Amino acid sequence: MKAAWYKSFGTPAGVLEVGNWKNPEPKSGEVKIRIFASGVNPSDTKKRNGANPSLLDSGPVIPHSDGAGVIEAVGPGVSIDRIGERVWVWNGQYGRQEGTAAEYICLPNDQAVTLTENVSYEIGAMMGIPAMTAHRAVLSDGDVNGKNILITGGSGRVGYYAIQWAKLFGANVIATASSDSSKAECIKAGADHVVDHPSSEVNKEILEFTKGAKVDRVVEGDFAANLLPVLDIIKTSGVIASYSSMTNMNPSIPFVRMMFMDLTIRLILVYEMPMAAKIAAMKDITKYLSSNQLNHRLAKSFTLDDIAKAHQLIEKGGNKGCVVLTI
Known part of the structure:
Protein backbone atom coordinates (compact mmCIF):
# COMPACT_ATOMS: atom_id res chain seq x y z
CA MET A 1 0.00 0.00 0.00
CA LYS A 2 0.99 3.64 -0.36
CA ALA A 3 1.89 5.41 2.87
CA ALA A 4 3.88 8.24 4.40
CA TRP A 5 6.29 7.76 7.30
CA TYR A 6 9.27 9.15 9.16
CA LYS A 7 12.29 7.28 10.54
CA SER A 8 13.82 10.22 12.40
CA PHE A 9 12.61 13.43 13.99
CA GLY A 10 12.89 16.72 12.16
CA THR A 11 11.32 19.10 9.67
CA PRO A 12 8.48 17.98 7.38
CA ALA A 13 10.56 18.16 4.22
CA GLY A 14 13.56 16.65 5.97
CA VAL A 15 12.05 13.46 7.41
CA LEU A 16 8.69 12.64 5.80
CA GLU A 17 8.84 9.95 3.10
CA VAL A 18 6.14 8.59 0.79
CA GLY A 19 6.29 5.16 -0.78
CA ASN A 20 5.22 1.53 -0.47
CA TRP A 21 4.50 -0.03 2.93
CA LYS A 22 3.38 -3.50 3.91
CA ASN A 23 -0.40 -3.84 3.69
CA PRO A 24 -1.74 -4.62 7.18
CA GLU A 25 -4.24 -7.36 7.99
CA PRO A 26 -6.78 -7.22 10.84
CA LYS A 27 -6.14 -9.17 14.01
CA SER A 28 -8.79 -10.44 16.40
CA GLY A 29 -11.25 -7.68 17.25
CA GLU A 30 -9.94 -5.37 14.52
CA VAL A 31 -11.26 -3.89 11.30
CA LYS A 32 -9.25 -3.03 8.20
CA ILE A 33 -10.13 0.38 6.80
CA ARG A 34 -9.38 1.82 3.38
CA ILE A 35 -8.51 5.41 4.32
CA PHE A 36 -9.74 8.16 2.00
CA ALA A 37 -9.02 11.17 4.23
CA SER A 38 -6.43 11.68 6.96
CA GLY A 39 -6.65 14.58 9.42
CA VAL A 40 -3.50 16.51 10.29
CA ASN A 41 -3.33 17.97 13.80
CA PRO A 42 -0.73 19.85 15.86
CA SER A 43 -0.09 16.75 17.97
CA ASP A 44 1.01 14.96 14.78
CA THR A 45 3.54 17.64 13.89
CA LYS A 46 4.81 17.84 17.47
CA LYS A 47 5.41 14.09 17.55
CA ARG A 48 7.24 14.30 14.23
CA ASN A 49 9.42 17.03 15.77
CA GLY A 50 10.38 14.76 18.67
CA ALA A 51 7.92 15.62 21.44
CA ASN A 52 7.91 11.92 22.36
CA PRO A 53 11.59 10.88 22.16
CA SER A 54 10.82 7.16 22.51
CA LEU A 55 8.28 7.14 19.67
CA LEU A 56 10.73 5.74 17.13
CA ASP A 57 12.15 3.05 19.41
CA SER A 58 9.91 0.48 17.72
CA GLY A 59 10.66 1.67 14.19
CA PRO A 60 9.32 4.19 11.66
CA VAL A 61 5.99 5.91 12.25
CA ILE A 62 3.11 6.43 9.84
CA PRO A 63 1.63 9.64 11.32
CA HIS A 64 -1.88 10.93 12.06
CA SER A 65 -4.57 9.74 14.43
CA ASP A 66 -7.68 11.04 12.63
CA GLY A 67 -9.13 9.70 9.42
CA ALA A 68 -12.12 8.33 7.54
CA GLY A 69 -12.77 5.60 5.02
CA VAL A 70 -14.50 2.28 4.39
CA ILE A 71 -14.13 -1.04 6.22
CA GLU A 72 -12.85 -3.62 3.73
CA ALA A 73 -12.14 -6.57 6.03
CA VAL A 74 -12.64 -7.68 9.62
CA GLY A 75 -10.69 -9.87 11.99
CA PRO A 76 -12.00 -12.73 14.14
CA GLY A 77 -14.71 -11.62 16.55
CA VAL A 78 -16.00 -8.76 14.40
CA SER A 79 -19.24 -9.07 12.45
CA ILE A 80 -18.81 -9.32 8.69
CA ASP A 81 -21.79 -6.97 8.46
CA ARG A 82 -19.32 -4.13 9.05
CA ILE A 83 -17.62 -4.74 5.70
CA GLY A 84 -18.51 -1.88 3.36
CA GLU A 85 -19.38 0.50 6.21
CA ARG A 86 -18.23 4.12 5.98
CA VAL A 87 -16.43 5.12 9.19
CA TRP A 88 -14.35 7.79 10.89
CA VAL A 89 -11.58 6.83 13.31
CA TRP A 90 -9.94 8.16 16.45
CA ASN A 91 -6.57 7.51 18.15
CA GLY A 92 -5.31 5.93 14.94
CA GLN A 93 -1.62 6.44 15.74
CA TYR A 94 -1.87 6.49 19.53
CA GLY A 95 0.15 3.74 21.18
CA ARG A 96 1.05 2.23 17.83
CA GLN A 97 3.37 2.92 14.90
CA GLU A 98 0.91 2.96 11.99
CA GLY A 99 -1.52 5.89 11.69
CA THR A 100 -3.93 7.13 9.04
CA ALA A 101 -1.45 8.65 6.56
CA ALA A 102 -1.75 5.50 4.47
CA GLU A 103 -4.15 3.70 2.18
CA TYR A 104 -5.02 1.17 4.91
CA ILE A 105 -5.09 0.96 8.68
CA CYS A 106 -6.18 -1.79 11.07
CA LEU A 107 -7.75 -0.69 14.34
CA PRO A 108 -9.86 -2.10 17.17
CA ASN A 109 -13.50 -2.36 16.14
CA ASP A 110 -14.73 0.36 18.52
CA GLN A 111 -12.31 2.92 17.04
CA ALA A 112 -14.20 2.83 13.75
CA VAL A 113 -17.37 4.92 14.09
CA THR A 114 -20.19 4.88 11.54
CA LEU A 115 -20.06 7.81 9.10
CA THR A 116 -23.44 8.46 7.51
CA GLU A 117 -23.77 9.00 3.77
CA ASN A 118 -24.48 12.73 4.14
CA VAL A 119 -20.99 13.35 5.55
CA SER A 120 -17.82 13.51 3.44
CA TYR A 121 -14.67 11.62 4.31
CA GLU A 122 -12.88 14.97 4.75
CA ILE A 123 -15.35 15.96 7.47
CA GLY A 124 -15.06 12.52 9.04
CA ALA A 125 -11.31 13.07 9.34
CA MET A 126 -11.98 16.16 11.51
CA MET A 127 -13.94 14.37 14.22
CA GLY A 128 -11.27 12.52 16.21
CA ILE A 129 -9.19 15.28 17.80
CA GLU A 272 -6.29 9.71 27.43
CA MET A 273 -9.99 10.53 27.75
CA PRO A 274 -11.85 7.83 29.68
CA MET A 275 -13.81 5.44 27.48
CA ALA A 276 -17.11 6.69 28.86
CA ALA A 277 -16.25 10.19 27.61
CA LYS A 278 -15.24 8.84 24.21
CA ILE A 279 -18.48 6.87 23.92
CA ALA A 280 -20.52 9.97 24.82
CA ALA A 281 -18.63 12.02 22.23
CA MET A 282 -19.07 9.37 19.53
CA LYS A 283 -22.79 9.18 20.26
CA ASP A 284 -23.33 12.92 20.02
CA ILE A 285 -21.07 13.32 16.99
CA THR A 286 -23.03 10.63 15.15
CA LYS A 287 -26.36 12.20 16.14
CA TYR A 288 -25.50 15.73 15.09
CA LEU A 289 -23.56 14.74 11.97
CA SER A 290 -26.45 12.67 10.69
CA SER A 291 -28.86 15.58 11.19
CA ASN A 292 -26.47 18.13 9.64
CA GLN A 293 -26.39 20.20 12.83
CA LEU A 294 -22.63 20.65 12.99
CA ASN A 295 -20.73 23.15 10.86
CA HIS A 296 -17.25 22.28 9.60
CA ARG A 297 -14.33 24.11 8.05
CA LEU A 298 -11.75 22.64 5.70
CA ALA A 299 -8.78 25.02 5.61
CA LYS A 300 -6.97 23.08 2.88
CA SER A 301 -6.74 19.61 1.42
CA PHE A 302 -3.51 18.00 0.19
CA THR A 303 -2.66 14.71 -1.47
CA LEU A 304 -0.60 12.14 0.40
CA ASP A 305 2.39 13.05 -1.78
CA ASP A 306 2.19 16.58 -0.34
CA ILE A 307 2.10 15.55 3.31
CA ALA A 308 5.13 17.74 4.07
CA LYS A 309 3.22 20.81 2.86
CA ALA A 310 0.29 19.86 5.09
CA HIS A 311 2.56 19.61 8.13
CA GLN A 312 4.16 22.95 7.25
CA LEU A 313 0.74 24.60 7.08
CA ILE A 314 -0.21 23.26 10.52
CA GLU A 315 3.06 24.51 11.97
CA LYS A 316 2.59 27.93 10.39
CA GLY A 317 -0.74 28.27 12.22
CA GLY A 318 -3.53 30.76 11.66
CA ASN A 319 -5.64 28.27 9.71
CA LYS A 320 -9.38 28.81 9.70
CA GLY A 321 -10.31 25.16 9.85
CA CYS A 322 -8.75 21.72 9.58
CA VAL A 323 -6.05 20.40 7.27
CA VAL A 324 -6.71 17.07 5.58
CA LEU A 325 -4.92 14.66 3.26
CA THR A 326 -6.96 12.91 0.59
CA ILE A 327 -5.69 9.40 -0.11
Whole structure:
Protein backbone atom coordinates (compact mmCIF):
# COMPACT_ATOMS: atom_id res chain seq x y z
CA MET A 1 0.00 0.00 0.00
CA LYS A 2 0.99 3.64 -0.36
CA ALA A 3 1.89 5.41 2.87
CA ALA A 4 3.88 8.24 4.40
CA TRP A 5 6.29 7.76 7.30
CA TYR A 6 9.27 9.15 9.16
CA LYS A 7 12.29 7.28 10.54
CA SER A 8 13.82 10.22 12.40
CA PHE A 9 12.61 13.43 13.99
CA GLY A 10 12.89 16.72 12.16
CA THR A 11 11.32 19.10 9.67
CA PRO A 12 8.48 17.98 7.38
CA ALA A 13 10.56 18.16 4.22
CA GLY A 14 13.56 16.65 5.97
CA VAL A 15 12.05 13.46 7.41
CA LEU A 16 8.69 12.64 5.80
CA GLU A 17 8.84 9.95 3.10
CA VAL A 18 6.14 8.59 0.79
CA GLY A 19 6.29 5.16 -0.78
CA ASN A 20 5.22 1.53 -0.47
CA TRP A 21 4.50 -0.03 2.93
CA LYS A 22 3.38 -3.50 3.91
CA ASN A 23 -0.40 -3.84 3.69
CA PRO A 24 -1.74 -4.62 7.18
CA GLU A 25 -4.24 -7.36 7.99
CA PRO A 26 -6.78 -7.22 10.84
CA LYS A 27 -6.14 -9.17 14.01
CA SER A 28 -8.79 -10.44 16.40
CA GLY A 29 -11.25 -7.68 17.25
CA GLU A 30 -9.94 -5.37 14.52
CA VAL A 31 -11.26 -3.89 11.30
CA LYS A 32 -9.25 -3.03 8.20
CA ILE A 33 -10.13 0.38 6.80
CA ARG A 34 -9.38 1.82 3.38
CA ILE A 35 -8.51 5.41 4.32
CA PHE A 36 -9.74 8.16 2.00
CA ALA A 37 -9.02 11.17 4.23
CA SER A 38 -6.43 11.68 6.96
CA GLY A 39 -6.65 14.58 9.42
CA VAL A 40 -3.50 16.51 10.29
CA ASN A 41 -3.33 17.97 13.80
CA PRO A 42 -0.73 19.85 15.86
CA SER A 43 -0.09 16.75 17.97
CA ASP A 44 1.01 14.96 14.78
CA THR A 45 3.54 17.64 13.89
CA LYS A 46 4.81 17.84 17.47
CA LYS A 47 5.41 14.09 17.55
CA ARG A 48 7.24 14.30 14.23
CA ASN A 49 9.42 17.03 15.77
CA GLY A 50 10.38 14.76 18.67
CA ALA A 51 7.92 15.62 21.44
CA ASN A 52 7.91 11.92 22.36
CA PRO A 53 11.59 10.88 22.16
CA SER A 54 10.82 7.16 22.51
CA LEU A 55 8.28 7.14 19.67
CA LEU A 56 10.73 5.74 17.13
CA ASP A 57 12.15 3.05 19.41
CA SER A 58 9.91 0.48 17.72
CA GLY A 59 10.66 1.67 14.19
CA PRO A 60 9.32 4.19 11.66
CA VAL A 61 5.99 5.91 12.25
CA ILE A 62 3.11 6.43 9.84
CA PRO A 63 1.63 9.64 11.32
CA HIS A 64 -1.88 10.93 12.06
CA SER A 65 -4.57 9.74 14.43
CA ASP A 66 -7.68 11.04 12.63
CA GLY A 67 -9.13 9.70 9.42
CA ALA A 68 -12.12 8.33 7.54
CA GLY A 69 -12.77 5.60 5.02
CA VAL A 70 -14.50 2.28 4.39
CA ILE A 71 -14.13 -1.04 6.22
CA GLU A 72 -12.85 -3.62 3.73
CA ALA A 73 -12.14 -6.57 6.03
CA VAL A 74 -12.64 -7.68 9.62
CA GLY A 75 -10.69 -9.87 11.99
CA PRO A 76 -12.00 -12.73 14.14
CA GLY A 77 -14.71 -11.62 16.55
CA VAL A 78 -16.00 -8.76 14.40
CA SER A 79 -19.24 -9.07 12.45
CA ILE A 80 -18.81 -9.32 8.69
CA ASP A 81 -21.79 -6.97 8.46
CA ARG A 82 -19.32 -4.13 9.05
CA ILE A 83 -17.62 -4.74 5.70
CA GLY A 84 -18.51 -1.88 3.36
CA GLU A 85 -19.38 0.50 6.21
CA ARG A 86 -18.23 4.12 5.98
CA VAL A 87 -16.43 5.12 9.19
CA TRP A 88 -14.35 7.79 10.89
CA VAL A 89 -11.58 6.83 13.31
CA TRP A 90 -9.94 8.16 16.45
CA ASN A 91 -6.57 7.51 18.15
CA GLY A 92 -5.31 5.93 14.94
CA GLN A 93 -1.62 6.44 15.74
CA TYR A 94 -1.87 6.49 19.53
CA GLY A 95 0.15 3.74 21.18
CA ARG A 96 1.05 2.23 17.83
CA GLN A 97 3.37 2.92 14.90
CA GLU A 98 0.91 2.96 11.99
CA GLY A 99 -1.52 5.89 11.69
CA THR A 100 -3.93 7.13 9.04
CA ALA A 101 -1.45 8.65 6.56
CA ALA A 102 -1.75 5.50 4.47
CA GLU A 103 -4.15 3.70 2.18
CA TYR A 104 -5.02 1.17 4.91
CA ILE A 105 -5.09 0.96 8.68
CA CYS A 106 -6.18 -1.79 11.07
CA LEU A 107 -7.75 -0.69 14.34
CA PRO A 108 -9.86 -2.10 17.17
CA ASN A 109 -13.50 -2.36 16.14
CA ASP A 110 -14.73 0.36 18.52
CA GLN A 111 -12.31 2.92 17.04
CA ALA A 112 -14.20 2.83 13.75
CA VAL A 113 -17.37 4.92 14.09
CA THR A 114 -20.19 4.88 11.54
CA LEU A 115 -20.06 7.81 9.10
CA THR A 116 -23.44 8.46 7.51
CA GLU A 117 -23.77 9.00 3.77
CA ASN A 118 -24.48 12.73 4.14
CA VAL A 119 -20.99 13.35 5.55
CA SER A 120 -17.82 13.51 3.44
CA TYR A 121 -14.67 11.62 4.31
CA GLU A 122 -12.88 14.97 4.75
CA ILE A 123 -15.35 15.96 7.47
CA GLY A 124 -15.06 12.52 9.04
CA ALA A 125 -11.31 13.07 9.34
CA MET A 126 -11.98 16.16 11.51
CA MET A 127 -13.94 14.37 14.22
CA GLY A 128 -11.27 12.52 16.21
CA ILE A 129 -9.19 15.28 17.80
CA PRO A 130 -11.03 18.59 17.17
CA ALA A 131 -14.63 17.52 17.75
CA MET A 132 -14.00 14.96 20.52
CA THR A 133 -11.70 17.32 22.44
CA ALA A 134 -14.28 20.09 22.22
CA HIS A 135 -17.06 17.76 23.37
CA ARG A 136 -15.05 16.73 26.42
CA ALA A 137 -14.13 20.34 27.25
CA VAL A 138 -17.72 21.54 27.16
CA LEU A 139 -19.57 18.59 28.67
CA SER A 140 -17.14 16.84 31.02
CA ASP A 141 -18.58 18.43 34.17
CA GLY A 142 -22.33 18.13 33.72
CA ASP A 143 -25.23 19.92 32.11
CA VAL A 144 -24.48 23.30 30.51
CA ASN A 145 -28.07 24.31 29.75
CA GLY A 146 -28.57 27.96 30.72
CA LYS A 147 -24.98 28.37 31.92
CA ASN A 148 -22.56 31.10 30.82
CA ILE A 149 -19.54 29.56 29.09
CA LEU A 150 -16.43 31.42 27.96
CA ILE A 151 -14.55 29.80 25.07
CA THR A 152 -11.14 31.31 24.37
CA GLY A 153 -9.77 31.08 20.85
CA GLY A 154 -13.19 30.33 19.47
CA SER A 155 -12.09 30.37 15.84
CA GLY A 156 -9.53 27.59 16.35
CA ARG A 157 -10.06 23.96 15.40
CA VAL A 158 -11.24 22.93 18.87
CA GLY A 159 -12.82 26.25 19.82
CA TYR A 160 -15.04 26.27 16.74
CA TYR A 161 -16.57 22.91 17.71
CA ALA A 162 -16.68 23.89 21.39
CA ILE A 163 -18.93 26.85 20.55
CA GLN A 164 -21.24 24.53 18.65
CA TRP A 165 -21.41 21.89 21.39
CA ALA A 166 -22.14 24.56 24.00
CA LYS A 167 -24.96 26.04 21.91
CA LEU A 168 -26.43 22.65 21.02
CA PHE A 169 -26.68 21.86 24.73
CA GLY A 170 -28.26 25.19 25.66
CA ALA A 171 -25.42 27.36 27.00
CA ASN A 172 -24.94 31.10 26.66
CA VAL A 173 -21.64 31.35 24.80
CA ILE A 174 -19.04 34.09 24.96
CA ALA A 175 -16.03 33.54 22.70
CA THR A 176 -12.71 35.33 22.38
CA ALA A 177 -10.93 36.11 19.13
CA SER A 178 -8.01 38.30 18.05
CA SER A 179 -9.17 39.68 14.69
CA ASP A 180 -12.32 40.70 12.86
CA SER A 181 -12.16 37.62 10.65
CA SER A 182 -11.77 35.35 13.69
CA LYS A 183 -14.67 37.07 15.41
CA ALA A 184 -16.79 36.42 12.32
CA GLU A 185 -15.87 32.73 12.53
CA CYS A 186 -17.05 32.60 16.16
CA ILE A 187 -20.38 34.21 15.22
CA LYS A 188 -20.75 31.70 12.38
CA ALA A 189 -20.23 28.87 14.88
CA GLY A 190 -23.05 30.28 17.02
CA ALA A 191 -21.40 32.41 19.72
CA ASP A 192 -23.78 34.83 21.42
CA HIS A 193 -21.07 37.42 22.05
CA VAL A 194 -17.45 37.72 20.90
CA VAL A 195 -14.71 39.75 22.60
CA ASP A 196 -10.94 40.19 22.44
CA HIS A 197 -8.73 37.89 24.45
CA PRO A 198 -9.19 38.02 28.26
CA SER A 199 -7.96 41.18 30.01
CA SER A 200 -9.31 43.62 32.61
CA GLU A 201 -11.04 45.66 29.91
CA VAL A 202 -12.47 42.62 28.17
CA ASN A 203 -13.71 41.29 31.50
CA LYS A 204 -15.79 44.44 31.93
CA GLU A 205 -17.39 43.79 28.54
CA ILE A 206 -18.10 40.17 29.44
CA LEU A 207 -19.77 41.14 32.73
CA GLU A 208 -21.85 43.76 30.95
CA PHE A 209 -23.06 41.08 28.55
CA THR A 210 -23.91 38.67 31.40
CA LYS A 211 -25.52 41.48 33.45
CA GLY A 212 -22.92 41.04 36.16
CA ALA A 213 -23.01 37.26 36.41
CA LYS A 214 -19.62 35.55 36.38
CA VAL A 215 -19.12 32.68 33.97
CA ASP A 216 -19.78 29.10 35.04
CA ARG A 217 -17.16 27.46 32.86
CA VAL A 218 -14.22 28.31 30.66
CA VAL A 219 -13.01 26.25 27.70
CA GLU A 220 -9.39 27.29 27.54
CA GLY A 221 -6.97 27.09 24.62
CA ASP A 222 -4.03 28.84 26.31
CA PHE A 223 -4.09 28.13 30.03
CA ALA A 224 -0.93 30.07 30.91
CA ALA A 225 -1.78 33.23 28.98
CA ASN A 226 -5.38 33.55 30.14
CA LEU A 227 -5.48 32.12 33.66
CA LEU A 228 -5.15 35.34 35.68
CA PRO A 229 -7.79 37.38 33.83
CA VAL A 230 -10.08 34.35 33.76
CA LEU A 231 -9.91 34.05 37.55
CA ASP A 232 -11.51 37.50 37.79
CA ILE A 233 -14.64 36.45 35.91
CA ILE A 234 -15.23 32.80 36.78
CA LYS A 235 -17.64 31.83 39.54
CA THR A 236 -16.64 30.15 42.76
CA SER A 237 -16.82 26.39 42.11
CA GLY A 238 -16.50 27.03 38.39
CA VAL A 239 -14.65 24.82 35.89
CA ILE A 240 -11.70 25.66 33.66
CA ALA A 241 -11.40 22.94 31.00
CA SER A 242 -8.10 23.36 29.17
CA TYR A 243 -6.75 21.42 26.23
CA SER A 244 -3.60 23.50 25.66
CA SER A 245 -1.16 25.97 27.18
CA MET A 246 0.56 27.21 24.07
CA THR A 247 2.59 30.12 25.43
CA ASN A 248 3.95 28.21 28.43
CA MET A 249 3.66 24.45 28.78
CA ASN A 250 4.65 24.58 32.46
CA PRO A 251 2.79 27.55 33.93
CA SER A 252 2.86 28.57 37.58
CA ILE A 253 -0.53 29.00 39.25
CA PRO A 254 -1.88 31.04 42.18
CA PHE A 255 -2.79 27.90 44.08
CA VAL A 256 -4.15 29.48 47.25
CA ARG A 257 -6.40 31.85 45.36
CA MET A 258 -7.72 29.03 43.20
CA MET A 259 -8.22 26.75 46.19
CA PHE A 260 -10.33 29.34 47.97
CA MET A 261 -12.45 29.60 44.80
CA ASP A 262 -13.06 25.82 44.91
CA LEU A 263 -12.20 25.65 41.21
CA THR A 264 -12.10 22.53 39.08
CA ILE A 265 -9.22 22.47 36.62
CA ARG A 266 -10.03 19.94 33.92
CA LEU A 267 -7.01 19.10 31.74
CA ILE A 268 -7.95 17.37 28.52
CA LEU A 269 -6.00 15.09 26.22
CA VAL A 270 -8.15 13.24 23.72
CA TYR A 271 -5.78 10.27 23.70
CA GLU A 272 -6.29 9.71 27.43
CA MET A 273 -9.99 10.53 27.75
CA PRO A 274 -11.85 7.83 29.68
CA MET A 275 -13.81 5.44 27.48
CA ALA A 276 -17.11 6.69 28.86
CA ALA A 277 -16.25 10.19 27.61
CA LYS A 278 -15.24 8.84 24.21
CA ILE A 279 -18.48 6.87 23.92
CA ALA A 280 -20.52 9.97 24.82
CA ALA A 281 -18.63 12.02 22.23
CA MET A 282 -19.07 9.37 19.53
CA LYS A 283 -22.79 9.18 20.26
CA ASP A 284 -23.33 12.92 20.02
CA ILE A 285 -21.07 13.32 16.99
CA THR A 286 -23.03 10.63 15.15
CA LYS A 287 -26.36 12.20 16.14
CA TYR A 288 -25.50 15.73 15.09
CA LEU A 289 -23.56 14.74 11.97
CA SER A 290 -26.45 12.67 10.69
CA SER A 291 -28.86 15.58 11.19
CA ASN A 292 -26.47 18.13 9.64
CA GLN A 293 -26.39 20.20 12.83
CA LEU A 294 -22.63 20.65 12.99
CA ASN A 295 -20.73 23.15 10.86
CA HIS A 296 -17.25 22.28 9.60
CA ARG A 297 -14.33 24.11 8.05
CA LEU A 298 -11.75 22.64 5.70
CA ALA A 299 -8.78 25.02 5.61
CA LYS A 300 -6.97 23.08 2.88
CA SER A 301 -6.74 19.61 1.42
CA PHE A 302 -3.51 18.00 0.19
CA THR A 303 -2.66 14.71 -1.47
CA LEU A 304 -0.60 12.14 0.40
CA ASP A 305 2.39 13.05 -1.78
CA ASP A 306 2.19 16.58 -0.34
CA ILE A 307 2.10 15.55 3.31
CA ALA A 308 5.13 17.74 4.07
CA LYS A 309 3.22 20.81 2.86
CA ALA A 310 0.29 19.86 5.09
CA HIS A 311 2.56 19.61 8.13
CA GLN A 312 4.16 22.95 7.25
CA LEU A 313 0.74 24.60 7.08
CA ILE A 314 -0.21 23.26 10.52
CA GLU A 315 3.06 24.51 11.97
CA LYS A 316 2.59 27.93 10.39
CA GLY A 317 -0.74 28.27 12.22
CA GLY A 318 -3.53 30.76 11.66
CA ASN A 319 -5.64 28.27 9.71
CA LYS A 320 -9.38 28.81 9.70
CA GLY A 321 -10.31 25.16 9.85
CA CYS A 322 -8.75 21.72 9.58
CA VAL A 323 -6.05 20.40 7.27
CA VAL A 324 -6.71 17.07 5.58
CA LEU A 325 -4.92 14.66 3.26
CA THR A 326 -6.96 12.91 0.59
CA ILE A 327 -5.69 9.40 -0.11
